[in-house]
Amino acid sequence: MDINPRTLRYFLAVAEERHFRRAAERLYITSPALSQQIRQLESSLGVELFRRTSRSVDLTAHGIELMSLARAAVDANDAIVAWAENSTPSRARLRVGFMSTAAGDLTQRILQAARTQPLRLDIELHHLDWADQTRAVLDSRVDASFVREPATVEGLRFTTVLAEDRVAMLPSAHPLAHEDSIQFSDIADERFMPSATGTPEWVDYWLVNPRPDGRPILRGPAISSVEEMLENCAGGRGIAITAESVSKFYAHPQVRFVTVRDLSPNHVLLAVRNDDTREAVKNLEQLVSEIATSA
Numbered sequence: 001m002d003i004n005p006r007t008l009r010y011f012l013a014v015a016e017e018r019h020f021r022r023a024a025e026r027l028y029i030t031s032p033a034l035s036q037q038i039r040q041l042e043s044s045l046g047v048e049l050f051r052r053t054s055r056s057v058d059l060t061a062h063g064i065e066l067m068s069l070a071r072a073a074v075d076a077n078d079a080i081v082a083w084a085e086n087s088t089p090s091r092a093r094l095r096v097g098f099m100s101t102a103a104g105d106l107t108q109r110i111l112q113a114a115r116t117q118p119l120r121l122d123i124e125l126h127h128l129d130w131a132d133q134t135r136a137v138l139d140s141r142v143d144a145s146f147v148r149e150p151a152t153v154e155g156l157r158f159t160t161v162l163a164e165d166r167v168a169m170l171p172s173a174h175p176l177a178h179e180d181s182i183q184f185s186d187i188a189d190e191r192f193m194p195s196a197t198g199t200p201e202w203v204d205y206w207l208v209n210p211r212p213d214g215r216p217i218l219r220g221p222a223i224s225s226v227e228e229m230l231e232n233c234a235g236g237r238g239i240a241i242t243a244e245s246v247s248k249f250y251a252h253p254q255v256r257f258v259t260v261r262d263l264s265p266n267h268v269l270l271a272v273r274n275d276d277t278r279e280a281v282k283n284l285e286q287l288v289s290e291i292a293t294s295a
Contacts (some may be wrong), residue, residue: 001044005077008070010037011049015067017055021251028107030248054253092280095123097136097145099129100226103161103268103288104245108145110291118146119283129224131197137271144272144284148243150201159285161292163265164244169233169255177256184208184260188215193229193238196222206241208263226250 013023014034022080024031042049049063059067103110112119126142133147139156146161156228170177176186188211195203206212209217218239223229229240234254243266247257250268270288 003041003044003073005074007037007041008074010034011041011063011066012070012074014038014050014057014076015059015063015070015211020057025249028102028111030105031251036147042073055135060236083241092278092283093124094144094280095124095142095283095286097126097128097133097142097147099133099148101243101245101249103146103270105248106162106291106295110288112269114284115158119287121220122283128291129197130195130202131199134271137273143276143281146204147269147271149267149269150199151207151269151271153271155274156245157274158269158271159267159288159292161270161288163267164259165259166241166263167244167247167259169229169240169242169246170256170258171233171236171239172241172254172256173286174256176258181259183262186213187239187260188213188280189218191218191238193220193223193240195233196224208241230255237258 008086010023010102013026014020017023017026020034022030024034027034038050038195045062045066047062049066051060052056091110092157098107101107111118111123121124126136127167128136128142128145133145134151134153134156136142137145147158151158159257162293166178167180170187176182188208192207194207207219211217219234222249223232226246229242230252232238233240234252241260241263242257244259245258270285272285
């Protein structure tokens with residue numbers, strides 16, 4: 001049998017994190033996709049690697065034995081890749097910023113394509129908070145960044161990556177939590193959690209402020225991360241509007257996501273500085289545009 005080094009990386013991430021969602025975030029894939037890869041690995045090997053319960057993920061005896069072998073295989077693969085890279089012309093290194101879900105399901109496709117011929121870009125990822133998504137590009141902490149609307153900033157140019165629905169994050173006990181979709185008016189009187197960081201335009205966009213009918217907004221606790229949003233929502237302290245990919249990359253047993261069908265889609269964009277004319281940056285923009293068009 002042949003075992004792909006990528007699958008072994010997936011195994012090691014789960015083994016180290018002991019948590020499928022955290023491992024999936026680290027790998028920039030969805031939790032269901034990661035679970036499927038692990039099940040396929042177990043099927044190929046004919047052994048159970050993890051003991052799963054509703055509260056924990058633990059390694060079996062076979063899983064413990066595989067860890068050292070998997071690490072050796074991954075390290076050997078990395079050494080071969082490094083040898084090949086050192087034997088060919090150097091890569092152009094770009095620092096790319098991202099927030100919670102980066103470019104969604106296209107993230108790994110973009111990163112993998114950037115590494116291959118003819119581009120041979122070395123992408124160095126940097127996590128940014130909501131307030132830094134464009135500022136980090138402007139002050140040159142990163143060369144480019146995957147950002148979300150609203151992000152109109154003077155001095156930057158943008159390439160559209162994808163559009164996705166906006167969804168309501170609701171506690172699982174909410175009367176509308178199990179609907180396929182809702183109207184915004186169905187939840188307009190709820191208590192909404194505002195962003196604690198970001199521009200006023202950013203905060204208002206996710207609060208849907210001003211409301212179409214002019215009604216006042218009830219505000220819950222201010223939040224600065226998806227994790228804070230999830231826990232406060234689960235505890236009934238407020239609801240939120242967020243992007244559809246958050247429902248794929250994050251999960252909480254007491255939180256549900258419901259499409260809000262009358263809100264306009266949110267767009268993920270690649271932002272770079274207007275005055276950055278480097279070939280590597282232009283190549284990244286072209287790659288993102290091509291992948292976005294074909295997706």
